[in-house]
Amino acid sequence: MRDPQALVDTDELSAALADPNLRIFDCTTYLDRLPPGSGQPYLAVSGRATFQEAHIPGADFLDLEGEFSDQATALHFMMPDVAQLEAAFGRHGIGMDSRVVLYSIGSMTWATRFWWMLKSLGFDNVAVLDGGFDKWRAEGRPTQSGPAQGYPPAPFKASPRPGWFVNKLDVLDAIGKADTAIVNALSPALHAGLDPSSYGRSGRIPGSLNVYGATLVNNESKTFVTLDEANAAFAAQGITKDKRVICYCGGGISATLDLFLLYQLGYTDLSLYDGSMGEWAKDMSLPIEIDG
Template identity: 60%
Template sequence: MPQPTPLITTEQLAAILGDPNLRLYDCTTYNEPVPPGSDVPYRAVPGDKTFAAGHIPGADFLDLQGEFSDKSAQQFFMMPDVAQLEAAFGRHGLDASKTIVLYSIGTMMWSTRFWWMLRSLGVDARVLDGGLDKWKAEGRAIETGAPKGYPATTFKANPRAGFFVDKNTVKARIGDSSTVIVNALGPQFHQGLEPSRYGRPGRVPGSVNVPAATLANADKTLTTPADAEAKFAAQGVTRDKNVIVYCGGGISATIDLLLLTQLGYDKLTLYDASMGEWARDPSLPIETD
């Protein structure tokens, strides 16, 4: 059965803006291009400048790569240890007893990434459907300047198992009839028809393609549950399967995961390192059309 939506509309957020129980966060990061031949696929740049230029009143800013990722990892945005996350979320006043709302600019994938991370820590948050783009398009209030933040808290995680898997688990599940592996990248990258900034072109063998971009509308909101259900079903993604989702860096795949969660799927996991690791490891198999 469909679950209570992890989304919140702009109308619903506007109605609680200013509530002392609200904790509102802009999660935006930008992946900027790098010169050909670079050792990294892109440069991760926090969205603090666009935050200062305009944000939803009262919001704080979360720097995904700077504070909430494992900087010792070869890939960007890798899930760090629980202690690092407890300290970082605590600094930003995040409290599981509060109403937590996440948003981003341009695409919802940055806010859905934080949503998935928080779920893995035992905290349920809401994601603003359409993000700042829809909020601004509706002419709603905007504030400028640096984040004022919230009073610091002691954040205590209650980690839930199974939210992230590594390459060994993914490799072991290739060809497993009880598992479906879903690629959230675009079809040209899934099929290996274009050069990949992550390394070898192609996909995890046997994986199916439900691009995150096809799950969003022109106004940046996510598609309807019925449309999402049809897109996943067309690729053989059913509730009886263990579902592993991946993309390039473990970010856009969380859009797929949010919609699957909304639809009531509960055997879900994210291959965190995704193609940023897989495509660069010659010991791992890769498939193209």
Template identity: 60%
Template sequence: MSQPSAVISTRQLATLLGDPNLRLYDCTTYNEPVPPGSDVPYRAVPGDKTFAAGHIPGADFLDLQGEFSDTSAQQFFMMPEVARLEAAFGRHGLDATRTVVVLYSIGTMMWSTRFWWMLRSLGVDARVLDGGFDKWKEEGRTIETGAPKGYPATTFEATPRAGFFVDKTFVKSRIGDPSTVTVNALGPQFHKGLEPSRYGRPGRVPGSVNVSAATLVNADKTLTRLADAEAKFTAAGVTRDKNVILYCGGGISATIDLLMLTQLGYDKLTLYDASMGEWARDASLPIETD
């Protein structure tokens, strides 16, 4: 059974502005380039400046790497402990009484879909704004400027759901397992190992298939039709009877695939959180190229 409530249109959101139960968050982060030879693939920069330049009225801003990730981890954007997330979301006014939680980002939806997957793992079914701030702005809808005003702080108590994130040991153990399909959401050139990887060794998790997140998004930054998305997954061998592991470079763009699969009714889904940021650097792990 599909779950269309995971996505909300700009028209639908416009009717909800001002609703006291609405919690609306800009989730934008920017991955900026680093000098050659750097130990990290990019520099994670919060989108607070673009938020100040323009945001949907009433929105608050969430800093993914700064507040909602394990900053002690070598990789960016790793899931922290539940207690840290409860405190962080509570500071931003999220609790069980908020019946409508909407997430959006600028430039790409993957930052909002990452928060969507994180919140699902904590028991909160949020919605992602289709097309993000780009579509909202393109349509000439009302925009505010300035720093976030935020929401009154609350006590957020998560209801964690198991199985939403896995590690390298789990992924390695499923290589060759006929009941599992592992999906790489990076572009085909990186999946095939045809271009140098900023994460380390070029290539992919052995046996994984490729459904690039970029192919699930239209030119106007909205999501493709569900039928088109399902055709792509089916062609890659992703079927409802399989356990599906998603990965990408840093556990971000793969959440676009996860959103689409959830919308399509797939329910055996998990995310390799560290993704190629870990796998490509670990010489003990097998890697495959064309």
């Protein structure tokens, strides 16, 4: 495992709750499907309400669609500029000596998205709670209710890592390159273009490979599959450590499940296409590939 501190289990987090440098965050967002013709694939709904119903003791809430996304674009969840992120993470008490643990409800993908964001900013003392809040509650561990009490503000200074986020022109340039693997984390049916896409045109970025993010998590426990199982899933698609890997999905969220495990497997040249199919499928100048 490349970074043993990047994934914590519920026992480890429970034992660390009294650590004054610990910062725990619920990162949950919900996606409500919209009717056909709405022009948007979904309505993003903050998880603040379920946070207030119950959360891990001492935790704060991070609103991805709000202060942690670029508000100047119609695309969901786009990475904002560094200054906005420095101010937002600082308001939530993340300083350079903080130990950050991220969790979400239903899927760890919201936590891995924030993990990827923080890592891209040069902040390394960050972990994802394996199994998220689902596992925590299933084990009967303590919870709190009510609004977030928050943490004292702290200075957050980013040291951005180039290439962790890429745009559509970077992806277009990478198509067909033997030293690059473009990986789609959406379902096999969406990848093949067999299901109608809510993002726009059906299909995939040409030449992309499919490692469905949901298959990298155990259905019942909500925990990650083993690294051996993850390695086998990527190897089956011909994805190897000597290649640059660009991951995408619908909105730059579930692809971070793939990226988290690729990082843990020791891949060193990893990128997230932030716009993903929410951008690509609507841009008629960009090529689309389907099966058949």
